[in-house]
Amino acid sequence: MLANTRGFLWSDVETRALLDIWGEQDVQTALDGNFRNSHVYRDVACRLGEMGFDRTPEQCRIRVKGLKRQYYQAKEGIKKNGHYRKICKFYDEMDRILSNRPHIDPQDMIDSVAIGDEAMDGTEEEGEGIDHPQEAYGESTGECSYTEHPVKLEYPSFPIPVPVSNSASVGQRQNHVQNSTPAATRPKRSKKRYANLSLDKLMEKFLEQSMEAEESFYKYEEQRLKVEDRRREAEHARELQMLQVLGQMFAGIASPAAPHPQTAPCAPPQRPHNPQPAGCSNQTATPGPAQAIVSFPVIERAFSLRSPSPRNMENMIPLVKNIIPPWTSKKHKGQDGRVGIIGGCQEYTGAPYFAAISALKVGADLSHVFCTKDAATVIKSYSPELIVHPVLDSPNAVAEVEKWLPRLHSVVVGPGLGRDDKLLENAKGIIEKSRSRGIPVIIDADGLWLVAQQPSVIQGYQMGILTPNFMEFSRLYEAMCRDPLDMNDNRRNVMRLSEAMGNLTVVLKGEEDIISDGDKVVTCSHEGSSRRCGGQGDLLSGSLGALAHWAYTSPPEKRHGIKPSLIAAFGACSLTRQCNYQAFHRHGRATTTTDMIAEIGTAFKKLFES
Numbered sequence: 327m328l329a330n331t332r333g334f335l336w337s338d339v340e341t342r343a344l345l346d347i348w349g350e351q352d353v354q355t356a357l358d359g360n361f362r363n364s365h366v367y368r369d370v371a372c373r374l375g376e377m378g379f380d381r382t383p384e385q386c387r388i389r390v391k392g393l394k395r396q397y398y399q400a401k402e403g404i405k406k407n408g409h410y411r412k413i414c415k416f417y418d419e420m421d422r423i424l425s426n427r428p429h430i431d432p433q434d435m436i437d438s439v440a441i442g443d444e445a446m447d448g449t450e451e452e453g454e455g456i457d458h459p460q461e462a463y464g465e466s467t468g469e470c471s472y473t474e475h476p477v478k479l480e481y482p483s484f485p486i487p488v489p490v491s492n493s494a495s496v497g498q499r500q501n502h503v504q505n506s507t508p509a510a511t512r513p514k515r516s517k518k519r520y521a522n523l524s525l526d527k528l529m530e531k532f533l534e535q536s537m538e539a540e541e542s543f544y545k546y547e548e549q550r551l552k553v554e555d556r557r558r559e560a561e562h563a564r565e566l567q568m569l570q571v572l573g574q575m576f577a578g579i580a581s582p583a584a585p586h587p588q589t590a591p592c593a594p595p596q597r598p599h600n601p602q603p604a605g606c607s608n609q610t611a612t613p614g615p616a617q618a619i620v621s622f623p624v625i626e627r628a629f630s631l632r633s634p635s636p637r638n639m640e641n642m643i644p645l646v647k648n649i650i651p652p653w654t655s656k657k658h659k660g661q662d663g664r665v666g667i668i669g670g671c672q673e674y675t676g677a678p679y680f681a682a683i684s685a686l687k688v689g690a691d692l693s694h695v696f697c698t699k700d701a702a703t704v705i706k707s708y709s710p711e712l713i714v715h716p717v718l719d720s721p722n723a724v725a726e727v728e729k730w731l732p733r734l735h736s737v738v739v740g741p742g743l744g745r746d747d748k749l750l751e752n753a754k755g756i757i758e759k760s761r762s763r764g765i766p767v768i769i770d771a772d773g774l775w776l777v778a779q780q781p782s783v784i785q786g787y788q789m790g791i792l793t794p795n796f797m798e799f800s801r802l803y804e805a806m807c808r809d810p811l812d813m814n815d816n817r818r819n820v821m822r823l824s825e826a827m828g829n830l831t832v833v834l835k836g837e838e839d840i841i842s843d844g845d846k847v848v849t850c851s852h853e854g855s856s857r858r859c860g861g862q863g864d865l866l867s868g869s870l871g872a873l874a875h876w877a878y879t880s881p882p883e884k885r886h887g888i889k890p891s892l893i894a895a896f897g898a899c900s901l902t903r904q905c906n907y908q909a910f911h912r913h914g915r916a917t918t919t920t921d922m923i924a925e926i927g928t929a930f931k932k933l934f935e936s
């Protein structure tokens with residue numbers, strides 16, 4: 327395990343590049359504001375990759391952690407005799423970054439966190455025994471991944487009396503505790519203070535203090551989340567404003583005489599008899615003022631606020647191939663994906679089943695369905711492969727699902743969810759919990775109904791993917807965009823919605839699937855068939871559950887600067903269409919979604935493994 331994350335040494339040039347990236351304001355803000363930081367380090371590794379250094383997010387995180395420890399050690403040492411700078415080669419760089427961070431009173435953060443981490447996993451990078459209290463804070467706020475280190479409740483350091491003749495291991499642990507806390511800088515607590523208290527009293531006091539600590543932890547956490555929300559909203563508003571200004575500038579440059587989009591007549595969304603979103607063919611597409619067609623099937627924006635202009639790409643398939651985890655005997659069950667489907671009620675049992683079984687057939691190891699009580703037995707009866715939880719209509723549904731979240735790699739919300747208010751409310755809670763844990767969230771079907779009512783539930787979440795059909799898309803567009811749908815240019819419409827949702831990835835399904843993250847538009851018109859049986863969208867969202875996990879955990883250099891959600895979405899669209907093609911070839915008009923699901927294995931192989 328260690329070999330994976332610490333395989334070889336970091337050169338000075340590489341370390342400086344890492345510090346340049348890690349020290350950037352947006353990275354520090356993201357780390358400060360987040361318990362879960364794996365996405366931040368993914369971004370750091372990605373940027374490092376762009377500078378030509380091939381490192382995994384975990385390697386970056388561990389390197390930063392080691393540097394921080396050296397820095398704090400050096401800083402402590404300097405206070406004492408001024409000669410410690412040499413133990414931290416990058417002292418100046420670290421000081422420039424860390425001296426600007428808000429000061430947290432180490433006494434507020436509890437010793438046991440640092441002790442617990444050191445004592446339990448012993449995987450510290452540089453092999454240094456001393457941890458700085460501020461390091462402990464860093465780890466609990468932004469320096470360790472949620473999945474590997476579940477949130478610890480922070481207890482006050484309350485001395486539990488240990489008999490003198492204790493075993494060697496306890497003695498060693500005590501030594502370790504003494505060595506690893508900055509005891510020298512703190513007054514020693516008097517053991518006599520507790521000498522007269524009975525064990526019961528001690529226990530009572532301990533529990534009392536635990537509860538207080540827990541309470542203040544939650545208070546702190548609540549405040550932190552509020553601040554983070556406000557920051558995100560402000561950032562989003564600022565970006566939208568800048569986009570609008572730039573859009574107007576570009577519009578002015580491109581065609582000063584062209585009418586403003588808002589003055590175009592508002593055509594109500596209608597379902598065509600033979601749904602062919604106008605403007606889908608490459609020849610007839612008219613790029614909007616703020617977009618330019620670079621090469622089919624990827625259209626890139628003429629400008630981008632976030633990232634440098636991505637590379638041109640003729641074909642997305644090689645990128646999908648790149649994110650597929652390699653076959654190896656070294657993995658255990660679960661590592662290739664544990665997908666959760668949130669949906670399934672009395673009326674709709676097929677949709678969550680289609681989504682869950684598709685995730686499995688694409689290659690996820692485990693597929694969970696969280697549905698209502700009366701749907702559960704029915705769904706179980708379709709397939710013994712699925713793990714079915716009858717919790718979605720229980721009074722504590724969100725808490726029940728939350729228990730499983732640390733073990734899920736992605737969630738798909740909506741297939742067969744229905745529109746019952748209580749179920750939608752529970753789905754909302756689950757999306758929020760998944761979001762706060764940095765789990766990719768795919769929203770489909772009735773989940774999109776919820777988003778149209780309350781967009782903020784997912785707005786701005788970079789690991790969120792929406793997969794609307796045309797009807798669902800129109801609802802979302804109407805809720806989010808002030809200008810009317812341009813019936814001749816669906817690509818522009820998708821890009822607009824994605825932008826309005828805070829650059830979420832949006833997949834408009836149809837004759838041609840159109841995918842955008844607000845910066846780029848990717849289209850998938852792989853040959854399918856004319857058969858439109860219900861459930862094809864569920865196949866798509868379920869397989870996207872597995873592909874999104876792979877894409878987000880794939881090495882950045884394999885993605886060539888393209889956002890993981892775009893690659894995963896393109897993979898799911900082309901797979902669905904290939905399944906449709908193959909099933910129709912076999913069954914003609916009798917084709918159903920079950921027949922398409924039976925084709926997943928061969929379709930996947932044909933597209934991505936040949």
Ligand SMILES: NC(=O)C1=CN([C@@H]2O[C@H](COP(=O)(O)OP(=O)(O)OC[C@H]3O[C@@H](n4cnc5c(N)ncnc54)[C@H](OP(=O)(O)O)[C@@H]3O)[C@@H](O)[C@H]2O)[C@@H](O)CC1
Nearest residue numbers: 597674675676677741742743744771772795796797860861
């Ligand atoms: N076997 C199962 O259990 C299955 C269960 N499912 C589950 O059913 C639930 C409801 O999903 P839903 O999509 O039917 O709901 P909703 O948004 O009301 O759409 C219906 C309206 O939209 C329209 N319309 C549809 N597509 C359009 C298009 N491309 N372009 C234009 N218009 C379009 C259509 O218009 P119409 O043809 O009636 O004029 C109709 O009025 C959801 O939980 C889902 O997961 C499904 O997954 C299937 C398999």
Ligand SMILES: Nc1ncnc2c1ncn2[C@@H]1O[C@H](COP(=O)(O)OP(=O)(O)OP(=O)(O)O)[C@@H](O)[C@H]1O
Nearest residue numbers: 601795835836837839854860861862863864902903
């Ligand atoms: N007009 C079309 N031509 C070709 N393929 C299509 C067309 N419409 C949809 N598809 C295919 O079906 C997939 C699912 O789209 P669809 O519009 O059926 O989703 P949905 O309505 O959400 O499905 P569900 O029935 O599961 O709710 C698309 O990704 C696309 O591959």
